[in-house]
Amino acid sequence: MELKQLVTDVHEILTVSGDYSKLTDSEVYIPSIQVDRTNVYFILHERQDNQVVKSLVVYEDRGTIQDFDGQETLEDANKVLLVGMLNEQNWHALTKRFTWVKPTSRHGYKYTFGLGDRLGNASNAHLRLFKGRGIMPVLSQQSIRELLLTNRTFTDVILDAGWSVFEEGYTDGWAADGDHVKNPHEVDYAVKTGCSMITLDCTEKIHNEIADLTDDELDAQFNALDEDLVTYFNKTYLDKEFQISDQAAVHFSKKDVEQSVLIFFGAVEYAEFIYHKFVVPFNLDFEISMDETIVPTTPANHYFFANELQRKGITPETLAPKFYGEFQKAIDYIGDVDRFEREYVIHEAIAEHFGYKLSIHSGSDKLSVYEIIGRLSKEHGWHVKTAGTNWLEALRVIAHVDPKLMVELYQFAYDNLDDVAAFYVFNAQTDGTAPKPETITVDNVMTLLNDDDARQVLHTMYGSILNLQKSYRYVYRDRFFKILKENQDLYDKYLNAHIAEHLDLLQGLAQTKAEVQAKYEPTIQ
Structure with missing residues (x-):
């Protein structure tokens, strides 16, 4: 993104009085925009190689902007526009300006x-x-x-x-x-x-x-x-x-x-x-x-x-x-x-x-028990x-986008389940009813995420899958995260359909497991 264009974006943000729906620059992520008097802060989304690359944009007085770590800067009158990474220094600088960015008490x-x-x-x-x-x-x-x-x-x-x-x-x-x-x-x-x-x-x-x-x-x-x-x-x-x-x-x-x-x-x-x-x-x-x-x-x-x-x-x-x-x-x-x-x-x-x-x-x-708890x-x-839950919904994305990889992940998880025997107690480990890897193909691999025993096998093996190395290189980690980043919208949909099932029952918006499954599960097939 050209810095001069970002300065133009900032001036447009300052003049539209909070209605950002018609901003001309589609790479400005609208929910992130924060305006403090004449200072402006937002996240920039740039598309590169099928992934969204994110940066922090700050437009602030010269005397205070040094709190931030910038990769690029441009002066504009008595202001400085800065583009930086989403790193620890910049997050701490934001928490000084917006306290709600920091974690707080549940009290x-x-x-x-x-x-x-x-x-x-x-x-x-x-x-x-x-x-x-x-x-x-x-x-x-x-x-x-x-x-x-x-x-x-x-x-x-x-x-x-x-x-x-x-x-x-x-x-x-x-x-x-x-x-x-x-x-x-x-x-x-x-x-x-x-x-x-x-x-x-x-x-x-x-x-x-x-x-x-x-x-x-x-x-x-x-x-x-x-x-x-x-x-x-x-x-x-x-x-x-x-x-x-x-x-x-x-x-x-x-x-x-x-x-x-x-x-x-x-x-x-x-x-x-x-x-x-x-x-x-x-x-x-x-x-x-x-x-x-x-x-x-x-x-x-x-x-x-x-x-x-x-x-x-x-x-x-x-x-x-x-x-x-x-x-x-x-x-x-x-x-x-x-x-x-x-x-x-x-x-x-x-x-x-x-x-x-x-x-x-x-x-x-x-x-089955959320309605009671709520x-x-x-x-x-x-x-x-x-x-x-997040891990399993991520695997749902893998199964949808690269079913061959998902078949491979399940084979590895099933064969190496003893790695986690000391950490978990679960039926899939003891009753032998988890699907046999030889029965899983690219055509039926999505069924793994709806099978209790298969879910437990995959859930418990997240560390082993992510950390497996051969010849000093990760076997699955890089491929796994690349698919997730390229399919973030699909991952978001799966995540929220699943968690919404939990929340609706806890909040009394649904009364039974069957009701929430009928409402949300068609969206995750």
Whole structure:
């Protein structure tokens, strides 16, 4: 783009008084235009080799424009026009001028939704979907494991999301989650790179082995605690019933007390340490994951955990129990939906009693229970986390555009599934019902994205697929991203049809899985 033409574009923007629909330069991305008095900022879209190349254009006073890193500049009276890359320095310069470009607290937002964009190119589409929904998007949501498997950093994730926020002119607020951080080093890393919230994964402080103890063994371990602790826990909980709502009460048997203490009290103490070391000093939103257990969280477990946190002066923004049923990756809820609803009523009552909202982890694709969650989460709302959905919708693009490559990706994923055996529990790994690679051809490859077992095979292997190298060169990564970049509009359509299914059920705009599938799935075939 010629700099003189960009100066002409700027003058036109300044004279049209906010109506940009008739701008003569079609490469100016209209949603990104921001005008501050006589300063102008926008994203330029230039088409090169079937891909959109993006640049930042700034038109600002000479005395302040040095905040930006420019590749090209042109003086215009007392102003300077600058064209720069979408890099870290330029993003920070924008955040000084427009605070909404930075991630912020979820506090005060009743409904929040984690999007877990592992590839860094889904946020624009998501922001268009979320406009007007009344739901705060957590655009940046990655765990350390996901960062390692995608060769990204927290800075990468935040910048990818932050640039999308500016590009789409999304001023309603967004959050960045240091997801499933387990130790102080990981928390510190997330905080220092700009995450506005952390999800504390208490795996290393939750003692799952306690669930397998006999009653006598449980008694012995509990009574081996210091006498003051045994006395306190028994006096506070043993044989007590806590009425938490008109519909829900929690009773503590002897076993309930002992299991709750021995499984979860170490996690409570650890949460207190992280709260005072990081959450308070850095004004973070605090989510606690207590779902890293081998059995569902009982009402007694949940009440105990929340009550002990409150006793220490801690109210998290969100807390994630392990709900009844299976929340496996990339497929719908497995279990008795009626029982899930009965138990969710109690968990929701506990959350409302203590002043936080429930968080639903592994929330992707759980269409059978979203209506229940949306209907019952009345007082404080809900937080739903999705991950992997973006990856699978990206594979839908690959299957559509280059079915031969998709056949190859599935063969590799199926043959190397043991690579991720330690990370995931899913049916496709154990029941042998995933489609055999020899049955998949270029003619039926799209069916993989609608088959539960195939979805799980492909979902879990994203890191292995992206990182596979031969002769020091990536086998799939470059081809994969080239196709996505050349077909961004198709990817956007797939992404938003899928996430819209989630949101419509959560918001009560649809009542059943069949209803949203009939509404959206014809658009993704």
